[in-house]
Amino acid sequence: MGAGPAGAAAAMTAASAGLRVALVDKRRFPRDKLCGGGLTGRAMGQYRAIFGREAPETPMVRRDCFHFHGFGADLGASPGAPPIHLIMRRDFDRHLVDCALRAGAQDFTGRDGSLDPASGTLSLGDTVLRAPLVIAADGVSSPVARHLFGAPYDRDRIGFALEIEHPEVDEDTPLRIDFGAAEWGYGWQFPKHCGTTIGVGGVLRRNPDMKAALARYVALLGADGGHKVKGQFLPFGDFRAQPGRGRVLLAGDAAGLVDPITGEGIAHALSSGALAAQAATQALGAGAPDSALDRYKQALDPIHRGLRQARMLRQILFRPALRPAFIRSFRNSRSLRGEYLRLMAGETEYGPLMRQMARRLPSFALRAIRGI
Ligand SMILES: Cc1cc2nc3c(=O)[nH]c(=O)nc-3n(C[C@H](O)[C@H](O)[C@H](O)COP(=O)(O)OP(=O)(O)OC[C@H]3O[C@@H](n4cnc5c(N)ncnc54)[C@H](O)[C@@H]3O)c2cc1C
Known part of the structure; x- marks a missing residue:
């Protein structure tokens, strides 16, 4: 059904x-x-x-090129990605x-x-x-x-996402992911054959005004915002x-x-x-x-098991106290970015990614994910 x-x-x-x-x-x-x-x-x-x-x-x-941003910082591009x-x-x-x-x-x-x-x-x-x-x-x-x-x-735990379908696309529009464009979530710009999908999504209870988050993200991308906004829950x-x-x-x-x-x-x-x-x-x-x-x-x-590990990793990614360490790690470590892309490609799982992050994050984060 x-x-x-x-x-x-x-x-x-x-x-x-x-x-x-x-x-x-x-x-x-x-x-x-x-x-x-x-x-x-x-x-x-x-x-x-x-x-x-x-x-x-x-x-x-x-x-095969992703542009990553996180909490307003440019985290670099990854050409030649899966x-x-x-x-x-x-x-x-x-x-x-x-x-x-x-x-x-x-x-x-x-x-x-x-x-x-x-x-x-x-x-x-x-x-x-x-x-x-x-x-x-x-x-x-x-x-x-x-x-x-x-x-x-x-x-209390469900996610929510909003999207617009922008009718324009050109060769130079990058595929872009912005961690933190919504609270405990992210934004995306996906160029397609018939236009560009722009969206934000995150944990619902942490985003009482998701429409404002989308408007900010659309403005950040320099796109015009007069397009129909659609929303849906996301189990996240x-x-x-x-x-x-x-x-x-x-x-x-x-x-x-x-x-x-x-x-x-x-x-x-x-x-x-x-x-x-x-x-x-x-x-x-x-x-x-x-x-x-x-x-x-x-x-x-x-x-x-993978979803449980991802939930734990999310604590590190989105907890304000740990953000600077995450931004530093993701921006400076090509291998960490590579591991994340391999995860999306289905070539690795969250366990190895978390172990790699643990080597780079401060000791209190390490304690939080020890044993995984
Ligand atoms: C804004 C947004 C962006 C997303 N972007 C991505 C992405 O880029 N990549 C990705 O991998 N995932 C993405 N997702 C998640 C992805 O869309 C879902 O995980 C995926 O669609 C789940 O597939 P499904 O078959 O379980 O459910 P659905 O695709 O939702 O299909 C459910 C089907 O059930 C039918 N149905 C509902 N009620 C009844 C009923 N009473 N009787 C009969 N049929 C019924 C519906 O008509 C529908 O066809 C996104 C989700 C959202 C909300």
Whole structure:
């Protein structure tokens, strides 16, 4: 249920394994989804593994130079970095859905309905679907998570992001990331084939006026601000340790799988969707559908561990007392910047990055992250 990256990856994986799959979404595709549209190396790797193609058949811009800024300071550029691909989610998500349907999933997009998790019954107007297992990939405001747990997310911990789509772009517009453009968050300028996406996002309760943060950021970039502002919640590391209940598995944003530092969610959405489908396939194959949730939870362990480590690192990055040390480290250490870029490329994990930072930060920060 839900046909964004998590739902499409789940449908693709389950259909390829020979299961009967209904791909349900209340929206018909193509549809817009608020997003920077940055596909890191990690996301591209997941895409290749799940969809079996080298690159998505959608317009993309490839960039391999990042300009980093932090709390007003220029932290330097990183030419020759592992590339990031910039897409519009309208095109990308439609492509993923097309792939899943071609793999054999049945098309129930454009149909709104309600799920009874206890019986696995989904009512879609005149159609009623019954399934032994349901993968709920219905986004950050997941109606299914609300039904199961009383709320889709914790308001105290949730992130929030605002974006504008600026219609102009030129060759010289840099791909830029500004730590601290929002409190406990960052800003981004992503040049694409059809314009430039500019946004800010951070922990909601620390940003009572996110609109002002966006206006400041747009002004800092020298862009004109008269464009439509759109906003959406972002789980930002607030993941569900128990990713579902009974025979319902939550994937992607519905399970809170967004990196709390980079705001990246597409890679974990793809991978969790696929892992949920694999767990479902194994559980059904063993004649034990009730075992799917435990199998899935175990498979998510590495993602959960990375998100926990990122949450700890965020304390160092955004705590005002530690900022000067962070700025110094990031600006002066090419290898630290390189390690961060390798992290986004999916070539390393948070553990090694944290150990490298620990060598450079003052001893009180070191004590805070000792043992990781
Ligand atoms: C402003 C912003 C910028 C971001 N930038 C980036 C970025 O550059 N790179 C990156 O990796 N991540 C980024 N993210 C995060 C990324 O967008 C999400 O992590 C990702 O979309 C999660 O995918 P998903 O499939 O879990 O959910 P979604 O993509 O949200 O898909 C959920 C689907 O469920 C459907 N749905 C909802 N309710 C129902 C219902 N009742 N019945 C049926 N279907 C339903 C929706 O229509 C939707 O199609 C950004 C997020 C925001 C808010």
